[in-house]
Amino acid sequence: xxxxxxxxxxxxxxxxxxxxxxxxxxxxAERDADINDPNTSTTQDHIQQDLTVEVSPKxxxxxxxxxxxxxxxx
Numbered sequence: 001x002x003x004x005x006x007x008x009x010x011x012x013x014x015x016x017x018x019x020x021x022x023x024x025x026x027x028x029a030e031r032d033a034d035i036n037d038p039n040t041s042t043t044q045d046h047i048q049q050d051l052t053v054e055v056s057p058k059x060x061x062x063x064x065x066x067x068x069x070x071x072x073x074x
Contacts, residue, residue: 008059013052
């Protein structure tokens, strides 16, 4: 890793959902089982995946400092 690379700890949340039925899957295995089940009409195109990233206030402050330094170099 480059010594200038900023590492920020964060928490991610993934929600896998069927856009048409509204079903929320507990994980990728359940999603895949639904897609592969011949008794359902679910296809890969029916799947929506949302990702939320939570960054701590401390991490945001560190990111702001780095962005500020990059703006001053321009």
